[in-house]
Amino acid sequence: MGISNGSSLVQMCLVKVAKNMDELERKVANLPVSLLKDLLPHLNIYYLDRIETAAASKGISTSVIWAAIWRDLDQTWRWRLKSALPDQDWKQRCLERLFHMVLFTQVRRGGSYLSDLSESSILSMTVKHVRVLSLHTSTRNISRLASGDLRPILSSLEKGVTSLKLLDAKSLFKHGRKHVLFVLHRLLDHGSVIEVVLRRNPDSSFLSWLTSRRRGHQLSVSSTPEASHRSVVGEFDSRCRAELEEPAAKRLALDMEENPEVLCSEFSSSSSPADRCPEGQIHSLDFEVSKCEILTTVSRILPTWLCLHTLHLHSDWLISEQEMSVLVESLRRLFLNPGCSLTDLSISHVSGHTHLISILRACLTLKNLCLEICPPAVRNTWRPQPRFTENRELCLEKLTVRSTGPMTVTCFLPVLKSAPKLNSLHFTGIHLSQQFFHTLTGSNPSLKVLKLEDINLSDYHQEILQFLEHSVLEELCFRDCRLLDKCAVKKDFLLPFVEALKGISSLRTLMLAQNRLATSAIEIAKLFSGCRPSKITRVDLSSNFILPAELLEFAQLLETYRPVQRLTLDLRSNPLDRDPEVKGQALRKLIPYCNILTDDWDSRSTMADHISVM
Numbered sequence: 001m002g003i004s005n006g007s008s009l010v011q012m013c014l015v016k017v018a019k020n021m022d023e024l025e026r027k028v029a030n031l032p033v034s035l036l037k038d039l040l041p042h043l044n045i046y047y048l049d050r051i052e053t054a055a056a057s058k059g060i061s062t063s064v065i066w067a068a069i070w071r072d073l074d075q076t077w078r079w080r081l082k083s084a085l086p087d088q089d090w091k092q093r094c095l096e097r098l099f100h101m102v103l104f105t106q107v108r109r110g111g112s113y114l115s116d117l118s119e120s121s122i123l124s125m126t127v128k129h130v131r132v133l134s135l136h137t138s139t140r141n142i143s144r145l146a147s148g149d150l151r152p153i154l155s156s157l158e159k160g161v162t163s164l165k166l167l168d169a170k171s172l173f174k175h176g177r178k179h180v181l182f183v184l185h186r187l188l189d190h191g192s193v194i195e196v197v198l199r200r201n202p203d204s205s206f207l208s209w210l211t212s213r214r215r216g217h218q219l220s221v222s223s224t225p226e227a228s229h230r231s232v233v234g235e236f237d238s239r240c241r242a243e244l245e246e247p248a249a250k251r252l253a254l255d256m257e258e259n260p261e262v263l264c265s266e267f268s269s270s271s272s273p274a275d276r277c278p279e280g281q282i283h284s285l286d287f288e289v290s291k292c293e294i295l296t297t298v299s300r301i302l303p304t305w306l307c308l309h310t311l312h313l314h315s316d317w318l319i320s321e322q323e324m325s326v327l328v329e330s331l332r333r334l335f336l337n338p339g340c341s342l343t344d345l346s347i348s349h350v351s352g353h354t355h356l357i358s359i360l361r362a363c364l365t366l367k368n369l370c371l372e373i374c375p376p377a378v379r380n381t382w383r384p385q386p387r388f389t390e391n392r393e394l395c396l397e398k399l400t401v402r403s404t405g406p407m408t409v410t411c412f413l414p415v416l417k418s419a420p421k422l423n424s425l426h427f428t429g430i431h432l433s434q435q436f437f438h439t440l441t442g443s444n445p446s447l448k449v450l451k452l453e454d455i456n457l458s459d460y461h462q463e464i465l466q467f468l469e470h471s472v473l474e475e476l477c478f479r480d481c482r483l484l485d486k487c488a489v490k491k492d493f494l495l496p497f498v499e500a501l502k503g504i505s506s507l508r509t510l511m512l513a514q515n516r517l518a519t520s521a522i523e524i525a526k527l528f529s530g531c532r533p534s535k536i537t538r539v540d541l542s543s544n545f546i547l548p549a550e551l552l553e554f555a556q557l558l559e560t561y562r563p564v565q566r567l568t569l570d571l572r573s574n575p576l577d578r579d580p581e582v583k584g585q586a587l588r589k590l591i592p593y594c595n596i597l598t599d600d601w602d603s604r605s606t607m608a609d610h611i612s613v614m
Helices: 009-019 021-028 033-042 045-057 063-073 087-104 119-129 139-146 148-160 177-190 204-210 227-233 238-244 247-256 260-267 293-304 321-336 354-362 409-417 434-443 461-469 491-502 518-528 548-561 580-590
Strands: 132-135 163-166 195-198 284-288 310-314 344-350 368-373 398-403 424-428 449-453 475-479 509-511 538-540 567-570 594-597
Touching: 033 045, 033 063, 045 063, 045 087, 045 119, 063 087, 087 119, 087 132, 087 139, 119 148, 139 148, 139 177, 148 177, 163 177, 177 260, 195 204, 204 293, 293 310, 293 321, 321 344, 321 354, 344 354, 354 368, 354 409, 409 424, 409 434, 434 461, 461 491, 491 518, 518 548, 548 580, 580 594
Parallel strands: 132 163, 163 195, 195 284, 284 310, 310 344, 344 368, 368 398, 398 424, 424 449, 449 475, 475 509, 509 538, 538 567, 567 594
Antiparallel strands: none
């Protein structure tokens, strides 16, 4: 972002202009396009922001400048397939990161993008772009937000922040708990926060304080648990009771019981205890549960959390059958209420596959479900598979199941048959059967996304081809699926596979990572051949043992077919460095048609080459 010792006179003049933008800003818009493009990398973020409108009027995009700043801020970051962001997204990402670095940690001052800017001016500019606020550092820095000199910053955060991440909540309350509570209260109740991510919860009393923001339009449903529910919850072991009675938790509970109005009056001169504070609503909770929290807190608050749209429960330990039974019963009671808003549910480390059916039976209107299942090591511990008894179809639109042990697809087929609206399916580590693809064709005609990972597909070639003939997929992912492991002649499958993919006019993304394609990857280029070329715009061939010579042949074919749409081509984790010269030839042929991702290079990474006219 700076200049070298051998800088030209023009570069030196540009630096001088950048240093005196306060006087020259109005005249900069009159610069020729070429000079204006050369000036942009030398501006600090304040003037880069102010000059964007003038640059855009001349057809100049600042996206790559913001992207370069981002990479300077996070030098461990690498290009990913998701990284093709619109101009404003790069800018927002940069300024949000800068806010966190200046307020909570520190930022290096080497780049010209921060030259002549004080800490307060950086905070004042960047705070307007903060949508996600992450609190995970020392309480001392967070307490600054409760101070009078940073009150305007906190007020701006109240207006703009919609997602709050408490990534180490336990450490936040070691000192200055009232300051932290005040900041959280202002963001949650006076502000716009509706999404909360909670990691390392200090204890159940804080979770209760946090989730008191679950009020919604109450419709009459009995809040009294069934007898079976009461008996299960009553079976807490002594460790749970001890945890609930810890003195530290009691002390924290006293702070949690502080009236919001009292907190506001203590830290704000414009408020008095008589002033009524508003009460916010949490619509999304991403929560790392600890031992006993499902039994002690989550199951208790769920039935009345009518405004909750999204619930993600993570754990580092196996959720027991007992806990899952309590959780499913709480979900059932929630979904009995017509005011229930929950549509997206994710649970990790579930102890068995039977809970999938149990959850869906309890939550008929659920749209998105993600489960990470840990099958028991001893097979005779598995319970009989529950069955759907309802005549209603499921509302399920997206299903994700990851298995950490042996599991067959048979137990999931009834779910697929009962979910005609399913448009996204993601299975990992599950043994398939011939009925799987037939079920998708017959029962899930609207499926747009199919992702299969760590699943052996070498015995299902005909089923795959028949499924693709009737498919309306937009994204297909076969990752680590041993596609060609049993092919004596690999073209015998790849050629009809490519032709079947070309026949899907809606397909835009193809991901075939970790399939040991090697030289067979060349056949993928034929997607863009003939009078009916594929409309795919994103291809992932990473981790496929593709050598430089094979990539060169792939590039030559692509150069011949000349795809109409520009591709994003992922070639990472292939041994392309075995022949750097041939690798370079292949990449140069691909550049006109592809955004290329490799381990050490990407076609968008040179800033000077990509400050282009839109």
